[in-house]
Amino acid sequence: MTNSPKAIKNFPFPFKSDAYMYSVNIQPVTNEALFDVDEHYHGEIEERDRILQADKSGRYFAFPHMKDAQWDALEIIMNDLADYYPESFTLTQEGDRWTWLNKKLNLEDTFTFLDETTLPYEPFEYISRQVQEDIILLDQREGDLFLDAGILTFPASWSLDFDAGMRFEEFHGPVPRAHELGVFKKAKAFLMRVQIGKPWTRLNWTMTVNRRLDTSLETYADWGSDRNTVTLDNCGEKVHLRVEVQRFVRLPRSNGLMFPIHTYLISLEELVTNPDWTRRLYQVLKNLPPDLVEYKGLSLYHHTVITWLSQVVDEPELAEFHS
Amino acid sequence: MNEQVVRVVEIEKLTPRIKRFRLVSVNGKLASFSPGSHLAVEIPLAKRQYNSYSLCSSPYQTNFYDLAVLLSENSRGGSEYLHQITTGTELKLGLPKNSFALNSLARKYILIAGGIGITPLISMLFVITRHQIPFELHYAAKSPTECAFYRFLQQYGDRVKFYFSERGNRLNPKQILQEQPLGTHVYLCVPQSLREDCRGAASALGYPKSAVHRELFGAVKTNKFKPFTAVLARSEQRIDVPQDKTLLEALEAAGIKANYSCRAGGCGACEVKVIEGEINHLDSYYSPAEKAEQNRILTCISRAKSKQLVIDL
Numbered sequence: 305m306t307n308s309p310k311a312i313k314n315f316p317f318p319f320k321s322d323a324y325m326y327s328v329n330i331q332p333v334t335n336e337a338l339f340d341v342d343e344h345y346h347g348e349i350e351e352r353d354r355i356l357q358a359d360k361s362g363r364y365f366a367f368p369h370m371k372d373a374q375w376d377a378l379e380i381i382m383n384d385l386a387d388y389y390p391e392s393f394t395l396t397q398e399g400d401r402w403t404w405l406n407k408k409l410n411l412e413d414t415f416t417f418l419d420e421t422t423l424p425y426e427p428f429e430y431i432s433r434q435v436q437e438d439i440i441l442l443d444q445r446e447g448d449l450f451l452d453a454g455i456l457t458f459p460a461s462w463s464l465d466f467d468a469g470m471r472f473e474e475f476h477g478p479v480p481r482a483h484e485l486g487v488f489k490k491a492k493a494f495l496m497r498v499q500i501g502k503p504w505t506r507l508n509w510t511m512t513v514n515r516r517l518d519t520s521l522e523t524y525a526d527w528g529s530d531r532n533t534v535t536l537d538n539c540g541e542k543v544h545l546r547v548e549v550q551r552f553v554r555l556p557r558s559n560g561l562m563f564p565i566h567t568y569l570i571s572l573e574e575l576v577t578n579p580d581w582t583r584r585l586y587q588v589l590k591n592l593p594p595d596l597v598e599y600k601g602l603s604l605y606h607h608t609v610i611t612w613l614s615q616v617v618d619e620p621e622l623a624e625f626h627s
Numbered sequence: 628m629n630e631q632v633v634r635v636v637e638i639e640k641l642t643p644r645i646k647r648f649r650l651v652s653v654n655g656k657l658a659s660f661s662p663g664s665h666l667a668v669e670i671p672l673a674k675r676q677y678n679s680y681s682l683c684s685s686p687y688q689t690n691f692y693d694l695a696v697l698l699s700e701n702s703r704g705g706s707e708y709l710h711q712i713t714t715g716t717e718l719k720l721g722l723p724k725n726s727f728a729l730n731s732l733a734r735k736y737i738l739i740a741g742g743i744g745i746t747p748l749i750s751m752l753f754v755i756t757r758h759q760i761p762f763e764l765h766y767a768a769k770s771p772t773e774c775a776f777y778r779f780l781q782q783y784g785d786r787v788k789f790y791f792s793e794r795g796n797r798l799n800p801k802q803i804l805q806e807q808p809l810g811t812h813v814y815l816c817v818p819q820s821l822r823e824d825c826r827g828a829a830s831a832l833g834y835p836k837s838a839v840h841r842e843l844f845g846a847v848k849t850n851k852f853k854p855f856t857a858v859l860a861r862s863e864q865r866i867d868v869p870q871d872k873t874l875l876e877a878l879e880a881a882g883i884k885a886n887y888s889c890r891a892g893g894c895g896a897c898e899v900k901v902i903e904g905e906i907n908h909l910d911s912y913y914s915p916a917e918k919a920e921q922n923r924i925l926t927c928i929s930r931a932k933s934k935q936l937v938i939d940l
Contacts, residue, residue: 330889372754418687493893501630559725
């Protein structure tokens with residue numbers, strides 16, 4: 305699977321300056337879909353189904369007190385898809401009788417809103433199997449946010465199973481520097497005030513070797529050693545910039561928060577078709593502090609990527625292009 | 628604040644001084660809400676104002692909202708206005724907000740209401756009973772005729788207890804709160820003196836602080852801010868910030884390149900150093916200690932207490 309020129313053009317390139325540092329970097333979402341349906345839809349839905357069939361434990365869970373949050377998520381996702389992709393998705397509501405049509409998956413279901421016995425899966429699993437995003441549902445109580453439901457088939461090196469039920473600062477435990485900077489306290493205070501109908505978004509990034517979405521800790525044995533295989537010759541093809549578009553959405557009836565994560569992968573070969581991105585990424589990687597290099601799992605090939613990028617950046621026709 | 632436009636379709640006098648208004652959407656769908664939520668209602672008087680009311684319909688009901696409004700004795704005019712409108716009147720509403728949310732893991736809920744304080748608890752009952760979690764409602768009012776939702780509450784049988792002051796019935800917080808199971812959460816929407824009695828009793832009985840909840844109405848923005856002058860230290864430019872504009876907006880209007888992100892005082896992107904002047908911090912970003920340092924400001928929301936602020940721009 306590679307990206308079309310259109311997907312490359314739309315890639316959410318994350319760097320706004322040459323030196324990367326943490327910030328809450330959060331922006332409002334206005335007149336824009338919360339969920340992205342792109343050219344990888346079918347491939348990623350199949351991949352998700354394959355992962356869930358192989359072993360659902362650790363990839364999907366919802367605690368019993370998250371029932372209202374599940375319906376909230378289903379309602380928001382169905383409305384979002386039907387509003388922004390009407391050619392593919394239709395939601396018909398006649399009182400509590402809802403009919404959901406997903407033309408992409410050739411699927412039509414009529415069910416009773418708030419009655420989970422009328423759906424083939426519980427509501428959150430039913431709808432999250434039809435989107436490309438990993439989704440976390442947070443319960444808000446006791447002045448804190450708890451990771452109390454989620455579907456996670458495409459994680460950037462973490463485990464849903466391990467984090468289930470944790471508090472906000474606990475599940476962000478491994479992130480270096482940010483705790484000392486007070487980032488999570490501030491982020492949490494902000495998230496707890498996210499209002500109904502006023503969603504927010506931010507980007508996060510790392511790098512991945514090979515075009516692989518499932519870099520979960522559960523499957524580490526399958527992909528961890530790929531990071532030893534990067535050479536100057538295969539770097540452009542193998543190494544991918546991995547960007548997460550994260551959204552923060554208030555769940556109105558349960559007062560929980562929904563946190564969808566859409567992961568986009570772009571190979572360096574694809575990325576360097578944009579000279580601005582090439583220069584920027586080169587600078588960011590050169591300036592990245594060692595603890596962040598380690599945390600993002602780049603140690604084994606960070607240097608190779610910088611060398612490879614320096615060769616591309618220094619090409620005279622690119623320099624000319626920017627003069 | 629034209630977030631939702633609704634029409635009044637039904638008005639019911641619940642007591643001599645409390646009316647219930649049923650509202651349906653004029654411009655689409657009503658925003659869903661969680662139990663315990665309130666919202667702002669625009670009162671279109673000469674001096675426009677916003678009053679906050681708790682929603683008292685079921686959160687699972689998507690077609691209408693119910694609000695119950697007490698005709699207030701020291702009214703700024705808002706409840707008087709609502710008490711004289713008729714069905715068919717259109718109103719503008721904000722989106723629901725919740726500062727009195729149900730804890731989803733409670734083993735049991737004890738709801739305590741005084742008078743009009745019953746309203747947020749009504750929306751909670753719909754959710755608590757759907758999830759079949761044990762509850763008790765203790766409701767103090769003057770008399771049955773002054774007791775809103777008196778008939779509605781009969782369906783819950785002996786889980787609801789009424790205390791009518793006219794008959795000399797008093798609510799005893801200690802008696803109510805003692806011998807309850809671990810994991811009980813208490814919700815108070817009562818006058819201040821009773822609230823303090825309940826909190827004192829809960830604390831003495833060993834309830835964790837986080838298990839005792841009280842309604843805190845979100846401040847509806849009054850926009851009663853003072854104008855001030857921002858002095859840019861580097862260029863010595865003086866920028867007037869009128870009362871209805873933020874510092875960030877004033878900087879932008881003056882063509883100054885200013886950073887920002889959330890524009891709601893939450894993310895810190897618009898931070899600027901303050902060299903001189905007293906800051907009125909209105910953000911949710913800085914800790915109390917950071918606010919006390921008085922050397923940084925979020926331009927998107929915070930203002931000056933002093934007449935001018937010298938900032939490092």
